[in-house]
Amino acid sequence: xxxxxxxxxxxxxxxxxxxxxxxxxxxxxxxxxxxxxxxxxxxxxxxxxxxxxxxxxxxxxxxxxxxxxxxxxxxxxxxxxxxxxxxxxxxxxxxxxxxxxxxxxxxxxxxxxxxxxxxxxxxxxxxxxxxxxxxxxxxxxxxxxxxxxxxxxxxxxxxxxxxxxxxxxxxxxxxxxxxxxxxxxxxxxxxxxxxxxxxxxxxxxxxxxxxxxxxxxxxxxxxxxxxxxxxxxxxxxxxxxxxxxxxxxxxxxxxxxxxxxxxxxxxxxxxxxxxxxxxxxxxxxxxxxxxxxxxxxxxxxxxxxxxxxxxxxxxxxxxxxxxxxxxxxxxxxxxxxxxxxxxxxxxxxxxxxxxxxxxxxxxxxxxxxxxxxxxxxxxxxxxxxxxxxxxxxxxxxxxxxxxxxxxxxxxxxxxxxxxxxxxxxxxxxxxxxxxxxxxxxxxxxxxxxxxxxxxxxxxxxxxxxx
Numbered sequence: 001x002x003x004x005x006x007x008x009x010x011x012x013x014x015x016x017x018x019x020x021x022x023x024x025x026x027x028x029x030x031x032x033x034x035x036x037x038x039x040x041x042x043x044x045x046x047x048x049x050x051x052x053x054x055x056x057x058x059x060x061x062x063x064x065x066x067x068x069x070x071x072x073x074x075x076x077x078x079x080x081x082x083x084x085x086x087x088x089x090x091x092x093x094x095x096x097x098x099x100x101x102x103x104x105x106x107x108x109x110x111x112x113x114x115x116x117x118x119x120x121x122x123x124x125x126x127x128x129x130x131x132x133x134x135x136x137x138x139x140x141x142x143x144x145x146x147x148x149x150x151x152x153x154x155x156x157x158x159x160x161x162x163x164x165x166x167x168x169x170x171x172x173x174x175x176x177x178x179x180x181x182x183x184x185x186x187x188x189x190x191x192x193x194x195x196x197x198x199x200x201x202x203x204x205x206x207x208x209x210x211x212x213x214x215x216x217x218x219x220x221x222x223x224x225x226x227x228x229x230x231x232x233x234x235x236x237x238x239x240x241x242x243x244x245x246x247x248x249x250x251x252x253x254x255x256x257x258x259x260x261x262x263x264x265x266x267x268x269x270x271x272x273x274x275x276x277x278x279x280x281x282x283x284x285x286x287x288x289x290x291x292x293x294x295x296x297x298x299x300x301x302x303x304x305x306x307x308x309x310x311x312x313x314x315x316x317x318x319x320x321x322x323x324x325x326x327x328x329x330x331x332x333x334x335x336x337x338x339x340x341x342x343x344x345x346x347x348x349x350x351x352x353x354x355x356x357x358x359x360x361x362x363x364x365x366x367x368x369x370x371x372x373x374x375x376x377x378x379x380x381x382x383x384x385x386x387x388x389x390x391x392x393x394x395x396x397x398x399x400x401x402x403x404x405x406x407x408x409x410x411x412x413x414x415x416x417x418x419x420x421x422x423x424x425x426x427x428x429x430x431x432x433x434x435x436x437x438x439x440x441x442x443x444x445x446x447x448x449x450x451x452x453x454x455x456x457x458x459x460x461x462x463x464x465x466x
Contacts, residue, residue, distance in 0.1 A: 004029045004037045006110055008221075010047065022047040026216065028110035041108050043214065045197065112215035116198075118208045120148045120172050129215065134187025157183035157191045162380075163339070175200050175208055181336070184215070192219040225333065255301070261293035317461065318357050320350040320388055320395060327364035328386070331372065339382060340375055342368075346388035350395050353459045355438050360458070363431040363442075367399040367454045370427070374403025374452065394440065395460055400453040406444055413442075431456075 007027045012020040027042035106113050106126055113126035122137055130136060133155055140150030148168075156164050160182040171178040178198040183191040198213035265286050272283035328342055335342050364386075371384045387398040406412060413428050428442075435442040435456045442456040 004031075008110075013044070024216075026110045028108060030108055041105060041110070043109060043111050043216075045195070045214075045216065109214075112194075112217075114213045114215070116148070116211040116213065118172075118200075118210070120168060120211065122147055122151055123210075132184075132186060132217075155185045157185070159183075159339070171198065171200075172211075178211075178213070181218070184217075192217055193222040194218060226337065229333065229337075255297055258293040258297040262290055262297070265290045265293065317351050317354050320352060320360075320397075320458075321346060321348060323357055323361050324364060324386060324388060324397075327361050327368060330365055331368050334369070334372055335384065338372060338376060340372055341383050343383060343385045344387075345385065347390060350388060350390070351461050352395060353439065353461055355458060356434075359434045360438070363434050363456065364397070364399070366427045366431050367456075370454070371399055371401035371403065371452075374401045378403060390460065391457070393460060394457040396455060396457050398453055398455050400447045400451060402447070402449075402451040405446065405450060406452045412444060 006029070008024065010022060010024050013023040015021055024045045024047055025042060026045075027040050029037045030039040030041060032038050107128070109126075109128075112129035112132055113124075114122060114129055115124035116122050125133075125137060135154075137147070140154055141147055143150045145153065149165075152161065152165060152168070164180060164182050167178055167180050170176065177200075178196070181193060181195050184194045184196075185191050194215050195218050196213060196215045198211050200208040201210045201212055203209050269283050269286040269290065272279040272286060324344060324346070328344060331342070368384060368386065375382045375384070381402055383402055385398070385400045387396075387400075389396055413432050432442045435458070439459045440457040442454070445453045445455060447453040
């Protein structure tokens, strides 16, 4: 308000239902001939109902915050125009003046606005959208395609085109709102990330008479999120490297002392035995010290192995489904960037023998991230499927991808073995250690028709197993 700059911010907004939901507010100042700000126009987009590539738009649940986003905005925001008299919107205002205000609102909203017929044919684009795309409605009519297909083929990124058309077709056939993030071709040929939403406008009989849509350029937010993800990933790698270096130095220091003693005592024992005559008594005492030093080295190794085991006081009987959903949410942003759909299937109410929630979640996240990475170069059918169900008195959890499969199945669980350029080769080794410390097993299988499936088991509570 002080600077008169365009704004865009994510925040939580109180719904009519009494719960808070995430929303994105944007605003654009309106200036007169002297560049003085005389008003503001804005949009509020419900972020919680947003659908990502590979996901269906959420069905209209009756929540007022989800209904008719584009249709409700003109009446709400027109009422706050600073030039409006107290009786604005009432019957005495002329239809022409009302139309002028509505047209001014649409053309000045900080968004790209469009309208379409019930079959999806575009019939209106705001001035901002026409300038953004660089062509008019009729410019794609002579391409031997429908106006909708011609427009989509011309402006949607080829990698996103199939998903966009699928979502459009679903909305047009069902009447459900459309919401998707995808890349849009700007007039200069540059593809930029946008968030597009559309909802149907119906007559008194409930028949769809028009689709109204809004499109927001979110390229800066996407780049900021990607940069944040890169920074977090680099920080995670740095922390892992630092932890590994610190652990290695500690192991080397602790193991070196008893092993050095073993070497020294062995040399002394050799001298006593080769002496003339052999000093059997001194050699025997030296052998006892060798045994003591070797035992100390074994104790050091046991303490290191204990790092991958969890004491029972940190375990609980949390429902497994909640842990799986949390792991899914942690990787949702990465899956969205890679346009990978994550499907979760499983029985409800699965309760395990008390387990460490954080460690099992660590195993899930590691296996799921490996699956996402495996599909990074796959052109289509990017699906990560997570299943959990009872089997032979245990809970069986499967994480299956449709990547290129496992290249070295007999080595992948070995520490420090990795097929990734920047991998450390510890993830699967640690995961197997965690699962085995919980009384389960972890292994890999071939997925059909392609890809890999990682499976691990965990023991059920006795009541569940019965």
